[in-house]
Amino acid sequence: MRTTYNIGPAAGRAVAAARLLLALALAFFLSSDAVRAQSAAAPPPAPEATAAAAASREAADTLRLVTEFEVNGLKVLVKRRERSQSVVAGLFLRGGARNVTAENAGVEALMLEVATEASQKFPREQMRRELSRTGTGLGNGINYDYSTLTLGSTRRHFDRSWEIFADAALRPSFAPEDFERVKRRTVVGLSDNEDVPDSFLQILQSRVAYAGHPYLNDPRGTAASVGRLTLEDVRRFHQRMMQTSRLLLVVVGDVDPSEIRRKVEASFGRLPRGDYRAEPVPQLSFSVPTVAVTERQLPTNYVQGVFAAPSLDSPDIYAMRIASSILQKRVYEEVRVRRNLSYAPDAFLWSHGANAGGIYVTAVDANQSVRLMLNEIAKLQTTEISPADIKATAQHFLTRYYIGQETNAAQAGELAQYELLGGGWRNSAVVIERLRGVTPADVRRAANTYMRNLQFVVIGDPRQVEKVIFVPPAGE
Numbered sequence: 113m114r115t116t117y118n119i120g121p122a123a124g125r126a127v128a129a130a131r132l133l134l135a136l137a138l139a140f141f142l143s144s145d146a147v148r149a150q151s152a153a154a155p156p157p158a159p160e161a162t163a164a165a166a167a168s169r170e171a172a173d174t175l176r177l178v179t180e181f182e183v184n185g186l187k188v189l190v191k192r193r194e195r196s197q198s199v200v201a202g203l204f205l206r207g208g209a210r211n212v213t214a215e216n217a218g219v220e221a222l223m224l225e226v227a228t229e230a231s232q233k234f235p236r237e238q239m240r241r242e243l244s245r246t247g248t249g250l251g252n253g254i255n256y257d258y259s260t261l262t263l264g265s266t267r268r269h270f271d272r273s274w275e276i277f278a279d280a281a282l283r284p285s286f287a288p289e290d291f292e293r294v295k296r297r298t299v300v301g302l303s304d305n306e307d308v309p310d311s312f313l314q315i316l317q318s319r320v321a322y323a324g325h326p327y328l329n330d331p332r333g334t335a336a337s338v339g340r341l342t343l344e345d346v347r348r349f350h351q352r353m354m355q356t357s358r359l360l361l362v363v364v365g366d367v368d369p370s371e372i373r374r375k376v377e378a379s380f381g382r383l384p385r386g387d388y389r390a391e392p393v394p395q396l397s398f399s400v401p402t403v404a405v406t407e408r409q410l411p412t413n414y415v416q417g418v419f420a421a422p423s424l425d426s427p428d429i430y431a432m433r434i435a436s437s438i439l440q441k442r443v444y445e446e447v448r449v450r451r452n453l454s455y456a457p458d459a460f461l462w463s464h465g466a467n468a469g470g471i472y473v474t475a476v477d478a479n480q481s482v483r484l485m486l487n488e489i490a491k492l493q494t495t496e497i498s499p500a501d502i503k504a505t506a507q508h509f510l511t512r513y514y515i516g517q518e519t520n521a522a523q524a525g526e527l528a529q530y531e532l533l534g535g536g537w538r539n540s541a542v543v544i545e546r547l548r549g550v551t552p553a554d555v556r557r558a559a560n561t562y563m564r565n566l567q568f569v570v571i572g573d574p575r576q577v578e579k580v581i582f583v584p585p586a587g588e
Contacts, residue, residue: 174541179369186356199365218333224252227284355386403582413572418470425535431554492559
């Protein structure tokens, strides 16, 4: 899977205008001769110092806005965003792929999907009416490390929306007709995966990269594993998962943390604690490069290669993000812009507990495309990158990061991801500061440490694939 929040443009202009008015007011009231003399004597701060100060203030704001507490073993994070007209909540279930086996893979995803259909207090038709009337959305998602049941609500109707959300999570009706309908829909969706080259590529990549690893059991399941599940399987799994030691609750919006505490105590706080202990997932390690080719009659070849990457809680993740962003830009320029070999070459870095990064391309000439991409990796490993390139890449990455943090939902996801995988939610507040601290030497070291022994999978014509390019002899 390739995966994987801030203020919008209008709000940004309003904030900028307010800051300008404040600055003008301060200038008016503080414009004494002594102040002017002192200002004239003091040199303007360096851009680097200004950026560092801004990052420090932003980190302090994040820490100040988040309230953390625990209710009967359930950890709760509440981030208050004043004047926000929406509220988002996510109930996160720890474990992901480690909660399932090859036989019941998909049971957690199916459980969450059926839970959003109806609850004991809100039968299906009533739930649909209430969701529509209040502008509320219930959703769910799952990845290799955790799953989530999500709520999106207006602030005005948050109390009623919370009531629906809590009842769906704690007391889903699991009506037989809902179960059968959702199960059929899920099986049909999973059955198509091998018919779509990009989806099939990810399946093949997982089989290679995750052999012997917990991630080999895709938590979404397969058509075969989901097809075997019964309603009783889902009910038993729900009972097993509803323990506070397995859960994390994150709420973002203009809400009072004490109000959320009361709601949690009256709902999720009544669950049994259980004795679940989260353990680190085994990290990936590839000792030699490999390539596996699957023959398909296609107009182009689909290629992806992954390498083991640092996890979200590793100090190396920041240099690796910069290195991956630089690689992404370079392979795009070399493979698409200069050579016109592929429409969408890519370099990526995931955010899993057992993490990986890699390269991807669809091309008629897979050999030349991969050779060029591997050459760009080699340049990162052997050629010093200028500080200016590092700075520009960090700024580009941060721009995309800010855009991605615009919504309450995205901020809730960020807090949860760092709490579950990144050594604690507070680390989400120092991302910008640490990215700005990456040096050229850090990037080169990260590229040499991690961008090696790629595990390639190819879908296409085996006669067009020179394996020696994908798996060069030792020493080359």
